[in-house]
Amino acid sequence: MKASYLQRIKIDSFGAFSNKVVGPFGPHLNVVFGQNEAGKTTLASFVGGVLFGWEEARGSRNTYKPINAERAGSLFFVEDEGDGSQDERILSRVRNSDGLQGDASLVADIDKETFQTMFSLTSDELRTLRNTTDVTAKLLTAGSGTGASPAHALATVQERLAEYTSRAAGIEHSIANLTAQQSDLRARMAAAAEEAERFKRQDKEFRELEPQRNELLTRLDALNTDIETLAATRANIEKLDREIDSLTDQIASLHDEEDVLVTTYCAHTSGVSELAKLGTSDERALRDQIDSLAVDEAKCEHAVDLAQDNFATSKAAYEALLETADAQAQHERSRRQRGVQVALSIVLPLGFISAGLPLFIHGREITSLSFTAVGVGLIVFAIMLALAAMVMLFRPNKEEDAKEARKQDAQWVMLQDKKKLEACLESQEAFKVRARAQLDAAGLADANGSLRRSRTLLDEAKDARAENNLFQQRLQALISRRSALEESLASAKRQRRRLYERIDLRSERTIEAVDDALAQKSQQRMGLLETSEGLNRRYGELKQELSHAEHLHDFDELKLLYQQVRTRQDESAQEYARLLLARRMLESAIATWESKSQPEVYRQASRLLSLMTDGRWTKVSLTAEGRLQVTDAVKTTRDPVQLSLGTCQQLYLSLRIALLMTADNVGRAVPILADDILVNFDSTRRAGAARALAELARMRQVVLFTCHEEIVETMREADPTLNEVEL
Numbered sequence: 080m081k082a083s084y085l086q087r088i089k090i091d092s093f094g095a096f097s098n099k100v101v102g103p104f105g106p107h108l109n110v111v112f113g114q115n116e117a118g119k120t121t122l123a124s125f126v127g128g129v130l131f132g133w134e135e136a137r138g139s140r141n142t143y144k145p146i147n148a149e150r151a152g153s154l155f156f157v158e159d160e161g162d163g164s165q166d167e168r169i170l171s172r173v174r175n176s177d178g179l180q181g182d183a184s185l186v187a188d189i190d191k192e193t194f195q196t197m198f199s200l201t202s203d204e205l206r207t208l209r210n211t212t213d214v215t216a217k218l219l220t221a222g223s224g225t226g227a228s229p230a231h232a233l234a235t236v237q238e239r240l241a242e243y244t245s246r247a248a249g250i251e252h253s254i255a256n257l258t259a260q261q262s263d264l265r266a267r268m269a270a271a272a273e274e275a276e277r278f279k280r281q282d283k284e285f286r287e288l289e290p291q292r293n294e295l296l297t298r299l300d301a302l303n304t305d306i307e308t309l310a311a312t313r314a315n316i317e318k319l320d321r322e323i324d325s326l327t328d329q330i331a332s333l334h335d336e337e338d339v340l341v342t343t344y345c346a347h348t349s350g351v352s353e354l355a356k357l358g359t360s361d362e363r364a365l366r367d368q369i370d371s372l373a374v375d376e377a378k379c380e381h382a383v384d385l386a387q388d389n390f391a392t393s394k395a396a397y398e399a400l401l402e403t404a405d406a407q408a409q410h411e412r413s414r415r416q417r418g419v420q421v422a423l424s425i426v427l428p429l430g431f432i433s434a435g436l437p438l439f440i441h442g443r444e445i446t447s448l449s450f451t452a453v454g455v456g457l458i459v460f461a462i463m464l465a466l467a468a469m470v471m472l473f474r475p476n477k478e479e480d481a482k483e484a485r486k487q488d489a490q491w492v493m494l495q496d497k498k499k500l501e502a503c504l505e506s507q508e509a510f511k512v513r514a515r516a517q518l519d520a521a522g523l524a525d526a527n528g529s530l531r532r533s534r535t536l537l538d539e540a541k542d543a544r545a546e547n548n549l550f551q552q553r554l555q556a557l558i559s560r561r562s563a564l565e566e567s568l569a570s571a572k573r574q575r576r577r578l579y580e581r582i583d584l585r586s587e588r589t590i591e592a593v594d595d596a597l598a599q600k601s602q603q604r605m606g607l608l609e610t611s612e613g614l615n616r617r618y619g620e621l622k623q624e625l626s627h628a629e630h631l632h633d634f635d636e637l638k639l640l641y642q643q644v645r646t647r648q649d650e651s652a653q654e655y656a657r658l659l660l661a662r663r664m665l666e667s668a669i670a671t672w673e674s675k676s677q678p679e680v681y682r683q684a685s686r687l688l689s690l691m692t693d694g695r696w697t698k699v700s701l702t703a704e705g706r707l708q709v710t711d712a713v714k715t716t717r718d719p720v721q722l723s724l725g726t727c728q729q730l731y732l733s734l735r736i737a738l739l740m741t742a743d744n745v746g747r748a749v750p751i752l753a754d755d756i757l758v759n760f761d762s763t764r765r766a767g768a769a770r771a772l773a774e775l776a777r778m779r780q781v782v783l784f785t786c787h788e789e790i791v792e793t794m795r796e797a798d799p800t801l802n803e804v805e806l
């Protein structure tokens with residue numbers, strides 16, 4: 080027989096996890112160990128979310144949805160083929176709307192409620208089961224082999240049956256409500272039939288008056304149309320008359336503007352120079368010539384400025400060298416220094432000779448080589464000092480010579496710069512004469528040789544040409560406007576003529592004739608209104624009475640509604656009968672299943688509870704009223720609410736394990752997830768619960784999550800072959 084089990088978990092994004100793989104898991108007992116906040120509860124919630132859909136946000140519940148991503152991941156199942164080979168199957172989920180992706184047959188034998196009740200075990204859920212009234216029915220029927228719990232289905236059927244017998248106004252398919260609606264509709268249909276007969280008689284009279292009223296209305300409509308046409312035509316004629324007068328005045332005003340414009344232009348252009356007649360190419364050539372002269376003028380001015388700067392600089396340098404006061408003081412200092420040098424050159428050699436000669440003589444007398452050598456050394460040093468002093472006295476003064484040479488060079492540079500400045504000034508005067516001649520030859524004699532004045536004259540001539548062009552444009556615009564106005568005037572006169580022809584006033588085309596026609600039509604309309612006044616009064620009375628005839632339409636609607644209510648009543652009766660049959664069948668099925676499976680379930684639960692409590696509690700049973708009871712070793716019977724928290728959790732855990740062992744056809748591939756369910760057990764009962772879980776793991780895959788190392792050791796003692804996964 081093929082057996083499937085969960086091998087690996089891959090979380091793409093869920094809670095704080097991203098791109099995380101957990102596993103591998105074995106086919107029997109698995110322990111997932113991790114410290115607090117390692118993600119054990121997140122991992123268990125992820126498995127249930129992939130299998131049966133992500134939790135929606137309700138209140139403050141944690142749905143493990145990342146901030147900027149969708150919850151997504153996969154579960155990898157392995158199926159043993161029996162011959163040693165394995166076939167991998169993958170279940171994935173991203174959005175709930177996309178549904179479960181992969182081999183959905185792995186969860187075809189279990190629903191979400193059964194998974195949460197039986198396969199997802201947490202310490203909190205074992206605690207909450209203590210106060211659940213229908214927990215026994217849920218536990219006993221979860222393994223019935225059906226797609227959903229028969230007890231849950233029976234409760235749903237009971238709710239539906241109560242709806243069909245309820246008198247609440249919001250339940251439309253209630254048989255009692257539909258019967259009351261049917262009685263009310265019968266009474267309303269009888270009243271509507273009597274009222275319809277009365278309105279039929281009034282409608283007959285109303286129809287006899289209708290043709291006469293329609294004829295009068297037709298004649299009045301024709302007169303109203305004629306009067307409206309005459310009134311609109313009169314308004315249009317008056318509008319056209321005002322338009323014709325306005326156009327005539329505008330045309331006369333444009334004639335006056337043309338005359339004023341021509342007169343003003345002629346007076347303004349009487350003294351225009353010949354430059355205004357230049358063409359564009361001639362003006363451009365003349366401006367290029369002026370620009371060329373401006374470049375030459377700038378060069379001359381730059382040369383003169385440069386020559387003046389050079390001359391001023393060289394002259395200042397020369398004058399600086401000619402300052403005699405500083406030179407005389409320097410000469411005096413030089414003479415004093417030379418005198419000091421002469422004195423030293425005489426005194427020092429004499430002193431050294433005076434010291435060395437006696438030492439030399441004394442050394443010869445005493446035949447002392449050292450005194451003789453010292454004396455000779457002093458005499459030789461004195462001679463060398465004397466020679467050096469003579470060289471310094473007769474050496475020429477290079478500083479004085481250099482100063483004189485710099486003064487002559489500065490004077491020569493100054494004279495050269497002066498000559499160059501004079502040459503630049505002569506070139507500048509020659510340029511001015513040449514430029515004056517060229518400007519006069521080009522017709523710019525009024526500029527008197529000034530390039531700036533020449534450009535001004537050209538700009539004035541250009542402005543004159545522009546003013547002439549503007550005059551031509553304005554004159555052409557006035558002529559165009561006058562022509563357009565003349566065409567509009569002719570069109571207005573034609574429209575006025577056609578309007579008179581439309582109202583048959585071809586000969587007498589005056590407003591007074593239109594007013595006479597309007598008065599005649601109005602008098603005819605008053606006569607028709609007086610004739611139809613009595614008829615309209617009676618018509619209005621009948622119309623007001625017949626306004627109540629709308630209820631005749633309600634009569635048909637009431638009949639249709641009555642038939643719909645009868646149909647719905649029949650459907651509700653049939654559905655009620657089917658629900659009664661379904662309730663009887665479900666009650667019979669549950670009773671039959673419980674009579675066969677219940678003894679085995681409670682026998683297994685009693686054995687497991689005794690194992691967990693080390694023989695303290697030995698029996699689990701159900702009373703005739705359907706209440707759960709437990710019996711201890713001394714035959715004392717207690718209800719679950721009278722047990723301690725840990726013992727109550729052990730009771731419900733033993734019931735779950737017994738059901739999971741008995742209902743081997745439910746959730747065959749789905750692992751049992753136990754999230755720290757042993758934390759409220761003492762060491763002895765924890766060991767018994769571990770052995771019970773190990774016994775269950777031999778039939779189904781069990782994954783226990785815990786953060787306690789002692790629980791891991793307890794589980795390993797119960798089953799040395801367990802598979803441990805660390806987070």
